[in-house]
Amino acid sequence: MPAEDLPAILGGQPTRPEGPPGWPPDDRAVVEVLHQAATDGSWGHYHGPHSTALAEQLAAIHGFEHVLLCASGTVAVELALRGLKIGTGDEVILAAYDFRGNMQDVLCVGATPVLVDVRPDNWNMDVDRVQEALTDSTRALLVSHLHGGQVDMPALRKLADQNGVAIIEDACQVPGSLVAGRVAGGWGEAAVLSFGGSKLLSAGRGGALLTSDESIAQRVRTYTQRGNEAYPLSELQAALLRPQLDSLPKRNQRRAAAAKQVVESLADYPALVPFALPGEPGSQPGLYKLGLQFHPDHCGGLTRNAFAQAIRAEGIAIDPGFRSLHKSHSRRRFTTAGDLVEADRADSNVLVMHHPVLLEPDETLGQIRTAIDRVTAHAEAIGRELGFVC
Numbered sequence: 001m002p003a004e005d006l007p008a009i010l011g012g013q014p015t016r017p018e019g020p021p022g023w024p025p026d027d028r029a030v031v032e033v034l035h036q037a038a039t040d041g042s043w044g045h046y047h048g049p050h051s052t053a054l055a056e057q058l059a060a061i062h063g064f065e066h067v068l069l070c071a072s073g074t075v076a077v078e079l080a081l082r083g084l085k086i087g088t089g090d091e092v093i094l095a096a097y098d099f100r101g102n103m104q105d106v107l108c109v110g111a112t113p114v115l116v117d118v119r120p121d122n123w124n125m126d127v128d129r130v131q132e133a134l135t136d137s138t139r140a141l142l143v144s145h146l147h148g149g150q151v152d153m154p155a156l157r158k159l160a161d162q163n164g165v166a167i168i169e170d171a172c173q174v175p176g177s178l179v180a181g182r183v184a185g186g187w188g189e190a191a192v193l194s195f196g197g198s199k200l201l202s203a204g205r206g207g208a209l210l211t212s213d214e215s216i217a218q219r220v221r222t223y224t225q226r227g228n229e230a231y232p233l234s235e236l237q238a239a240l241l242r243p244q245l246d247s248l249p250k251r252n253q254r255r256a257a258a259a260k261q262v263v264e265s266l267a268d269y270p271a272l273v274p275f276a277l278p279g280e281p282g283s284q285p286g287l288y289k290l291g292l293q294f295h296p297d298h299c300g301g302l303t304r305n306a307f308a309q310a311i312r313a314e315g316i317a318i319d320p321g322f323r324s325l326h327k328s329h330s331r332r333r334f335t336t337a338g339d340l341v342e343a344d345r346a347d348s349n350v351l352v353m354h355h356p357v358l359l360e361p362d363e364t365l366g367q368i369r370t371a372i373d374r375v376t377a378h379a380e381a382i383g384r385e386l387g388f389v390c
């Protein structure tokens with residue numbers, strides 16, 4: 001066998017010797033803002049025009065009255081719960097496959113997380129499972145759009161209205177994307193964004209809570225204003241985010257087109273089934289990660305972790321996704337409604353491809369399939385080398 005066909009993990013040349021593209025990207029507009037903030041002194045101020053302008057821009061995009069900029073997406077979820085006065089004795093429904101911090105936030109305000117299963121085609125919340133999870137104690141549905149998938153928000157909104165419960169829509173992975181004709185986040189009483197260092201809008205850290213409910217906004221302000229802002233987003237962070245918000249629609253469009261191409265390139269490859277992306281008009285996937293369902297039986301028995309390690313060695317950024325919440329928390333900390341068969345599968349089989357590759361040119365996207373084919377062709381040898389097969 002020619003050495004150049006060997007996977008990198010077995011000593012061959014990586015498919016992408018330069019490795020995965022970094023994040024954040026070189027962005028002249030961001031550098032200009034930094035320079036300006038250094039020159040005018042706003043980098044060191046408590047308040048300034050950037051925070052105000054960012055809040056106004058986010059309010060306009062999402063159609064909310066109030067935008068509370070804060071320290072992280074995780075804190076924003078907590079503030080949303082506090083703004084809704086959710087606490088001891090209350091229940092919050094969320095998907096059993098979700099960002100860990102969301103469950104921790106529910107626990108942190110003293111409420112009980114009620115976990116429901118996810119859909120087989122995209123491992124996002126299965127709205128059909130929410131009805132049986134509702135009780136007299138349910139106060140909110142905390143819902144995330146994850147890994148390119150989307151939750152059926154029109155159906156969830158209807159359920160929430162019929163039962164008098166609030167929706168907190170976590171748009172941390174999908175800023176600016178479209179869910180059934182509305183901007184992601186626009187379906188809830190409150191929306192949450194993250195500006196963490198790996199996110200599509202990035203200031204290293206940061207987040208935002210959006211709402212049009214005066215009482216939520218007022219309660220959150222009272223909680224966070226302690227003579228000073230207790231969970232602040234700095235003026236400098238706000239400055240960095242403004243140009244990124246301007247380029248977001250174009251980048252989202254490119255990522256959606258690139259994801260479609262990657263999905264098509266995997267159509268005849270049964271070991272990796274991409275999360276179902278929304279395709280109908282009025283929808284555009286948000287692509288912080290592209291989710292993939294791994295089927296080890298179609299990949300020479302290679303485990304998910306071994307497969308991911310071999311693909312990473314090829315210079316492609318792919319990793320196991322979240323742990324499912326019921327698998328990573330004590331059974332005493334939550335309740336469930338119905339079985340969690342799909343969330344069990346997600347826990348062991350989800351892989352996520354990190355978004356920066358989706359801004360690369362079409363030719364580069366083809367390297368993903370090349371890397372996968374190489375690894376697959378040598379699955380057995382890789383399993384032996386890494387010492388684990390299923």
Ligand SMILES: *Cc1c(COP(=O)(O)O)cnc(C)c1O
Binds near residue numbers: 099205
């Ligand atoms: C990143 C993320 C968060 C939290 O954001 P941080 O700013 O990192 O605290 C919340 N929910 C989802 C779905 C996320 O991906």
